[in-house]
Amino acid sequence: MTDAPLMTPGSADPASSPVTPHGVPHRGGPMNPSAERIRARFPAAFVRAEVVWGETTVFVRPDAVQDIVRYLHDDDSERYDYLSDVTAVEYRDLELPLQVVWHLRSLPYRRFLRLKAEIAKSAPLRVPSVFPIYQGADWLERECFDMFGIVFDGHPDLRRILMWEQYQEGYPLRKDFPLRGRFSRSEQLRQALAAEPESRYSMTELTIADAFEDLPLEMRRRLAGGEKTGE
Amino acid sequence: MAEKRTVEVSLSTSGLDAAGRPQRTPLVVDEGGRISTLEAPPSLEPELIGEHMLINIGPQHPATHGVLRLVLELDGETVVRCIPHVGYLHCGFEKIGEYRQYNQIIPWTDREDYLNSPGNNVAFALGAERLFGVEITPRCTVLRVIAMELSRIMSHLVWLGTTCIDIGAFTPFLWSFQERERIYTLLEQWIGARLTTTLTRVGGMGADIPDGWMDGLRDFIRTLPKTIAEVDRMVTRNGIWVGRTIGIGAMSAADALNAGLSGPLLRASGVAYDVRKDFPYLDYETYDFEVPVGTDGDVYDRFLVRMEELRQSVRILEQAAARLPDGPVNVDDPRLILPPKSKAMSEMESMIHHFKQVMEGPRPPIGETYVAVESPKGEKGYYFVSDGTPKPVRWRIRPPSYVNLSAIPQMVEGHLLSDVIAINASIDIVMGEIDR
Amino acid sequence: MEEGGAPVGLTPRPDRQVVTVAPASQEGWVATRLDFLVNWGRANSLWPMPFGTACCAIEFMATAASKYDLARFGMERMSFSPRQADVLICAGRVPFKLAPVIRRIWQQMLQPKWCISMGACASSGGMFDNYAVVQGIDTIIPVDVYVPGCPPRPEGLIYGIMMLQEKVKRERMSDERLRDEMEPDPTSKLYIPPSVIDELSEPFGNSVHQTRSGL
Numbered sequence: 001m002t003d004a005p006l007m008t009p010g011s012a013d014p015a016s017s018p019v020t021p022h023g024v025p026h027r028g029g030p031m032n033p034s035a036e037r038i039r040a041r042f043p044a045a046f047v048r049a050e051v052v053w054g055e056t057t058v059f060v061r062p063d064a065v066q067d068i069v070r071y072l073h074d075d076d077s078e079r080y081d082y083l084s085d086v087t088a089v090e091y092r093d094l095e096l097p098l099q100v101v102w103h104l105r106s107l108p109y110r111r112f113l114r115l116k117a118e119i120a121k122s123a124p125l126r127v128p129s130v131f132p133i134y135q136g137a138d139w140l141e142r143e144c145f146d147m148f149g150i151v152f153d154g155h156p157d158l159r160r161i162l163m164w165e166q167y168q169e170g171y172p173l174r175k176d177f178p179l180r181g182r183f184s185r186s187e188q189l190r191q192a193l194a195a196e197p198e199s200r201y202s203m204t205e206l207t208i209a210d211a212f213e214d215l216p217l218e219m220r221r222r223l224a225g226g227e228k229t230g231e
Numbered sequence: 232m233a234e235k236r237t238v239e240v241s242l243s244t245s246g247l248d249a250a251g252r253p254q255r256t257p258l259v260v261d262e263g264g265r266i267s268t269l270e271a272p273p274s275l276e277p278e279l280i281g282e283h284m285l286i287n288i289g290p291q292h293p294a295t296h297g298v299l300r301l302v303l304e305l306d307g308e309t310v311v312r313c314i315p316h317v318g319y320l321h322c323g324f325e326k327i328g329e330y331r332q333y334n335q336i337i338p339w340t341d342r343e344d345y346l347n348s349p350g351n352n353v354a355f356a357l358g359a360e361r362l363f364g365v366e367i368t369p370r371c372t373v374l375r376v377i378a379m380e381l382s383r384i385m386s387h388l389v390w391l392g393t394t395c396i397d398i399g400a401f402t403p404f405l406w407s408f409q410e411r412e413r414i415y416t417l418l419e420q421w422i423g424a425r426l427t428t429t430l431t432r433v434g435g436m437g438a439d440i441p442d443g444w445m446d447g448l449r450d451f452i453r454t455l456p457k458t459i460a461e462v463d464r465m466v467t468r469n470g471i472w473v474g475r476t477i478g479i480g481a482m483s484a485a486d487a488l489n490a491g492l493s494g495p496l497l498r499a500s501g502v503a504y505d506v507r508k509d510f511p512y513l514d515y516e517t518y519d520f521e522v523p524v525g526t527d528g529d530v531y532d533r534f535l536v537r538m539e540e541l542r543q544s545v546r547i548l549e550q551a552a553a554r555l556p557d558g559p560v561n562v563d564d565p566r567l568i569l570p571p572k573s574k575a576m577s578e579m580e581s582m583i584h585h586f587k588q589v590m591e592g593p594r595p596p597i598g599e600t601y602v603a604v605e606s607p608k609g610e611k612g613y614y615f616v617s618d619g620t621p622k623p624v625r626w627r628i629r630p631p632s633y634v635n636l637s638a639i640p641q642m643v644e645g646h647l648l649s650d651v652i653a654i655n656a657s658i659d660i661v662m663g664e665i666d667r
Numbered sequence: 668m669e670e671g672g673a674p675v676g677l678t679p680r681p682d683r684q685v686v687t688v689a690p691a692s693q694e695g696w697v698a699t700r701l702d703f704l705v706n707w708g709r710a711n712s713l714w715p716m717p718f719g720t721a722c723c724a725i726e727f728m729a730t731a732a733s734k735y736d737l738a739r740f741g742m743e744r745m746s747f748s749p750r751q752a753d754v755l756i757c758a759g760r761v762p763f764k765l766a767p768v769i770r771r772i773w774q775q776m777l778q779p780k781w782c783i784s785m786g787a788c789a790s791s792g793g794m795f796d797n798y799a800v801v802q803g804i805d806t807i808i809p810v811d812v813y814v815p816g817c818p819p820r821p822e823g824l825i826y827g828i829m830m831l832q833e834k835v836k837r838e839r840m841s842d843e844r845l846r847d848e849m850e851p852d853p854t855s856k857l858y859i860p861p862s863v864i865d866e867l868s869e870p871f872g873n874s875v876h877q878t879r880s881g882l
Binding site: 008010019022087101103135147162173 | 317318321323325326327330361362364366484486488489490491492501502503504508509510511512513514515516596598599600601603610612614616618620624625627629633634636637638666667
């Protein structure tokens with residue numbers, strides 16, 4: 001272990017000494033300066049910004065998310081180098097649009113920013129992927145797709161991750177999905193036993209695809225029959 | 232009696248080459264019994280042209296720490312590609328959270344990262360209290376610090392034991408479980424459960440510590456460093472251990488940050504990001520402790536970082552034990568905290584509060600919050616969205632080991648099959664948290 | 668007639684659970700029921716196959732570690748290969764995605780085999796009454812002993828193991844049904860009729876009332 005760590009959080013703002021927040025107001029309070037800069041730089045994409053419980057939320061138009069996140073990541077006065085989370089929120093009021101949420105952290109400035117994009121349910125649920133900027137978005141976006149059915153454009157490998165790929169019932173975290181699933185328990189069990197995800201490999205994801213001709217006949221038949229991936 | 236002699240064993244893995252792959256040189260024994268390394272002549276490596284093999288580790292495999300499935304494509308014994316498959320333990324935590332009141336969700340947080348239950352309880356309560364706009368009492372703050380650090384020690388001890396088993400040492404497992412049994416005893420005296428504690432409530436704790444509990448804690452603090460030192464003596468300079476961990480699964484600082492790693496993995500890579508220091512909670516900024524940071528980001532550095540964190544947790548526990556103030560544990564807020572049973576049965580107002588809380592549950596104002604804590608695995612966040620009803624619209628868990636695990640292909644590719652086990656162990660995965 | 672002796676003309680009835688040795692003959696032979704001998708051997712050297720998925724697996728590890736010491740029951744030899752295991756200990760919750768895995772592990776185990784369902788989730792789905800979790804592994808594989816608890820304490824698991832030992836000791840080799848491999852229905856792959864599964868998976872207890880999101 002060395003004395004000087006390679007990267008020290010707070011390095012861009014050495015005077016700051018973070019303390020535990022106390023007495024955080026419900027609404028209002030100091031806003032993250034990045035919000036104002038996003039508004040100045042992306043006037044067309046900026047919708048609104050608010051501070052709730054001391055955390056700044058910036059609402060932006062979905063199609064501009066990638067540009068904004070790239071600016072936040074690359075610009076020297078922002079340096080949001082850490083992606084905490086990508087998730088989505090659906091409200092109980094089914095008329096309200098679906099929200100996709102990005103939680104970003106700027107370690108050099110010790111800042112936290114929540115970015116939100118609202119997508120109306122009447123339109124196809126698509127937002128740009130931030131995977132080209134943060135590699136850590138890979139599984140987070142896949143999970144969001146799995147649970148909400150939101151398609152992240154530009155994600156290289158958007159497959160279901162927690163449920164198996166042949167899962168029939170839909171997207172579990174959507175509000176119209178019942179707690180115990182759409183089908184009866186016996187039907188769910190029958191489908192799960194039939195899926196056998198652990199006995200399958202994927203052709204598209206493996207370089208072994210080059211050796212398709214050498215595979216056993218039975219495996220070739222299964223793979224040719226549209227059996228894509230296990231999950 | 233034969234004289235004791237020290238054998239200098241040169242490591243079989245000397246480091247990384249320019250491409251980031253491990254350089255490997257075989258061990259050679261000469262006539263005198265000395266062991267040394269020699270550059271292998273290139274002709275010794277059999278040429279396997281295009282003969283890739285596919286193997287499937289898991290979902291039921293002792294070294295996958297649960298039900299992880301790894302599909303590995305091997306060239307000889309070298310991993311060419313690694314495709315992790317998760318979700319075998321997906322239990323729908325987040326969905327069920329939308330159907331429960333805030334206090335009712337706390338038992339689920341026990342079972343999500345089950346090595347770290349008290350820590351999860353505290354994290355959840357912190358998030359819910361932010362959402363309700365409640366300030367906890369000073370005594371509760373210190374008790375929660377004690378709970379968090381105890382659970383960090385618990386989690387690291389399991390990690391230590393199972394990793395040692397994976398790499399071939401059984402004894403540290405028994406030692407670390409002995410220490411865990413002592414923490415179990417402490418928790419059992421405190422709240423009545425060993426593993427799934429449900430320690431906190433929104434606005435306080437499930438129970439105050441019983442009389443004499445701090446003596447037990449001080450006793451534990453005194454003896455735990457001895458066990459850590461024993462493991463340290465046995466493992467840290469052990470030739471087998473060092474040979475199997477140095478230079479394995481290395482991640483550079485920039486890569487680790489970009490991949491969203493957190494916790495000991497990120498710190499082993501050289502980024503000193505610790506939520507306790509950078510985005511503090513529970514007054515962690517008033518405690519005196521160090522954040523250990525590695526340089527190489529390999530399995531060995533992760534091991535060193537976690538060992539040091541164990542010692543630092545003991546330091547925090549000492550300070551917390553010294554400053555524990557008297558006073559109430561729960562906030563004085565009848566909206567959130569159940570009245571004592573005697574009052575609920577005798578006073579009309581208390582009875583109404585009791586009824587309202589049990590039947591309807593407390594209602595937070597409309598809003599949302601993301602509260603992150605430093606769990607033993609990394610940045611653990613709880614994101615709540617409330618629409619004013621007693622049940623959250625969305626309860627999101629930001630799982631640190633899920634994001635950490637997603638970088639496993641980057642770590643294992645180019646290494647040997649046996650190193651996959653060491654790397655996987657060094658990530659410290661908990662499938663309950665990954666799949667939720 | 669002596670007090671407490673056998674009635675005249677009858678040999679005393681043997682105690683079924685006692686190995687009879689005839690030391691007088693000095694030939695070193697033992698007479699017992701073959702059932703008893705085999706079961707005695709089986710019950711005291713059960714090799715567990717720990718199918719640990721969640722929290723219960725940690726308590727299982729605690730049971731195997733030094734304080735509780737599973738070796739006292741001849742069980743310290745963990746068999747992570749199902750083909751060399753006698754008893755499947757399913758420790759933890761089993762989601763639907765894992766159902767085919769546990770089914771396959773059970774089918775790979777050789778007879779005689781037993782199954783302990785450790786913890787509330789494995790036994791009944793426990794607190795996870797939702798779209799993802801199998802409501803009790805007895806809808807997938809046959810179970811011999813259910814250990815309640817969330818998770819069970821090591822003492823609880825040890826009590827379950829001792830119950831299983833009792834069960835093993837009472838088995839009769841002549842009972843042909845005992846070692847029958849249950850064949851699942853070829854189309855649905857279910858052992859038991861769908862209606863029974865639905866009945867077993869009905870919500871019970873507190874979770875009946877907690878199916879409303881929001882208010």
